[in-house]
Amino acid sequence: MALWSGRFSSDPDEVVAALSESISFDQRLYAHDIAGSVAHVKMLAATGIVPMADAESIVAELLQIRAQIDAGDFEFDPALEDIHMNIESRLIERLGDSGAHIHAGRSRNDQVATDIRLYLRDEINDISSRVRDLQKALVELGSANDSAILPGLTHLQNAQPVLFAHHLLAYVEMLERDHSRLHDCRVRLNELPLGAGALAGSTLPLDRQQVADELGFDRVMRNSMDAVASRDFAIELGADLAILMSHLSRLSEDVILWASQACGYIELDDAFCTGSSLMPQKKNPDIAELTRGKAARVSGVLVSLLTLMKGLPLCYNRDMQEDKEPLFDAIDTVKLVLTAFAPMMRSATVKPEKMAAAAADPGLMATDLAEWLVGQGMPFRTAHHRVGQYVAWCRDNGVGLDTASLEQMRETIPEAQAACLELFTAARSVESRDTIGGTAPAQVHGQLAFWRKELESDGPV
Ligand code: ARG
Numbered sequence: 001m002a003l004w005s006g007r008f009s010s011d012p013d014e015v016v017a018a019l020s021e022s023i024s025f026d027q028r029l030y031a032h033d034i035a036g037s038v039a040h041v042k043m044l045a046a047t048g049i050v051p052m053a054d055a056e057s058i059v060a061e062l063l064q065i066r067a068q069i070d071a072g073d074f075e076f077d078p079a080l081e082d083i084h085m086n087i088e089s090r091l092i093e094r095l096g097d098s099g100a101h102i103h104a105g106r107s108r109n110d111q112v113a114t115d116i117r118l119y120l121r122d123e124i125n126d127i128s129s130r131v132r133d134l135q136k137a138l139v140e141l142g143s144a145n146d147s148a149i150l151p152g153l154t155h156l157q158n159a160q161p162v163l164f165a166h167h168l169l170a171y172v173e174m175l176e177r178d179h180s181r182l183h184d185c186r187v188r189l190n191e192l193p194l195g196a197g198a199l200a201g202s203t204l205p206l207d208r209q210q211v212a213d214e215l216g217f218d219r220v221m222r223n224s225m226d227a228v229a230s231r232d233f234a235i236e237l238g239a240d241l242a243i244l245m246s247h248l249s250r251l252s253e254d255v256i257l258w259a260s261q262a263c264g265y266i267e268l269d270d271a272f273c274t275g276s277s278l279m280p281q282k283k284n285p286d287i288a289e290l291t292r293g294k295a296a297r298v299s300g301v302l303v304s305l306l307t308l309m310k311g312l313p314l315c316y317n318r319d320m321q322e323d324k325e326p327l328f329d330a331i332d333t334v335k336l337v338l339t340a341f342a343p344m345m346r347s348a349t350v351k352p353e354k355m356a357a358a359a360a361d362p363g364l365m366a367t368d369l370a371e372w373l374v375g376q377g378m379p380f381r382t383a384h385h386r387v388g389q390y391v392a393w394c395r396d397n398g399v400g401l402d403t404a405s406l407e408q409m410r411e412t413i414p415e416a417q418a419a420c421l422e423l424f425t426a427a428r429s430v431e432s433r434d435t436i437g438g439t440a441p442a443q444v445h446g447q448l449a450f451w452r453k454e455l456e457s458d459g460p461v
Contacts, residue, residue: 022082
């Protein structure tokens with residue numbers, strides 16, 4: 001019989017029970033549910049709402065239940081709907097009336113909101129340290145290949161030469177913002193809903209601050225209706241994870257390109273690739289492809305959560321039970337992807353000679369020539385035009401931009417001097433982009449050193 005069955009004359013229909021149950025997925029909240037109940041009952045005893053002896057046996061029993069669930073010795077009953085009822089029913093089964101004290105001053109509405117916040121705090125810590133590990137892997141790969149130069153792209157067209165490490169560090173920066181977003185989300189969600197009751201607070205003299213302190217929440221939520229009605233913290237995390245996955249998806253896209261025969265800039269370790277069932281020669285970058293695919297799934301979670309919440313009047317509505325599966329799925333997906341991605345990057349073999357061959361195309365240095373002319377006082381637009389004409393002249397006359405003579409160059413750029421013919425190496429091009437944030441080795445090596453130091457101390461979020 002359900003714990004709420006007092007005013008009902010029959011048990012729920014079977015299909016209703018199937019639709020109603022959440023124990024199949026919310027059982028993962030058990031440790032956090034028990035932590036919340038322990039803090040709650042200690043407070044009930046401290047405030048004299050429940051006799052100390054009952055509270056003590058409740059705490060002991062809750063810890064026992066936790067140990068049983070840890071050990072896989074606890075049988076969850078779908079008829080008891082959710083994790084809260086499964087644990088409370090077991091408590092009452094074991095302790096009788098003593099156990100029945102636990103639910104004083106709370107409802108499942110503030111209970112579940114508390115559980116999710118506690119659970120997400122831990123998951124955010126976990127994901128954050130995995131993000132850090134991927135950052136470290138990228139910095140290591142960049143440091144080990146700190147002179148490799150490849151063509152940087154715009155519109156997927158070779159554009160200008162850049163250091164490979166510079167490219168990797170762009171992702172380190174994105175991941176740093178992901179890390180910081182996760183931190184912000186954790187700060188915002190770290191407040192206590194428990195004590196809000198079903199929606200309006202309690203007639204009992206609850207000490208909510210004590211519970212907040214015991215559970216490590218930074219503050220008690222000010223508004224009981226907000227406490228049970230809000231899931232914007234879950235939406236926020238969904239957004240943070242969707243953005244993180246979009247970054248991993250873009251990195252995957254780069255990795256797939258780099259590992260393609262068309263580029264050949266890197267080779268992924270066999271452990272992170274799969275073969276073809278038909279073509280014996282194939283080695284496919286499936287982990288990167290799956291990461292790109294799973295980014296779609298996590299974007300879907302964000303949309304689900306936004307859609308779930310947008311039409312709900314205050315306060316709790318049962319629809320909100322549907323927040324968990326998408327959220328859990330996003331968390332599991334992100335953790336899995338990050339766990340595979342860092343070692344995949346660490347074990348990649350870089351082919352600097354392949355990168356160098358592609359970056360040697362003198363066309364990539366056309367901007368360098370235009371900027372050289374600007375350095376001589378020519379307006380940029382004029383310089384851009386002259387160099388454009390030079391490119392066309394070389395194409396029409398079958399001459400390389402870097403092999404034309406000075407006389408030939410002067411056909412279209414009368415201001416050209418001998419130094420212009422020296423501009424066409426990738427190494428020189430990269431070295432001369434020495435502005436803050438530019439791709440010059442002086443800049444990039446400084447950034448590598450900065451990140452190595454920054455990532456050394458993997459402090460808590
Ligand atoms: N399993 C429910 C959920 O996840 C717990 C809260 C149920 N509250 C209620 N009044 N039925 O949202």
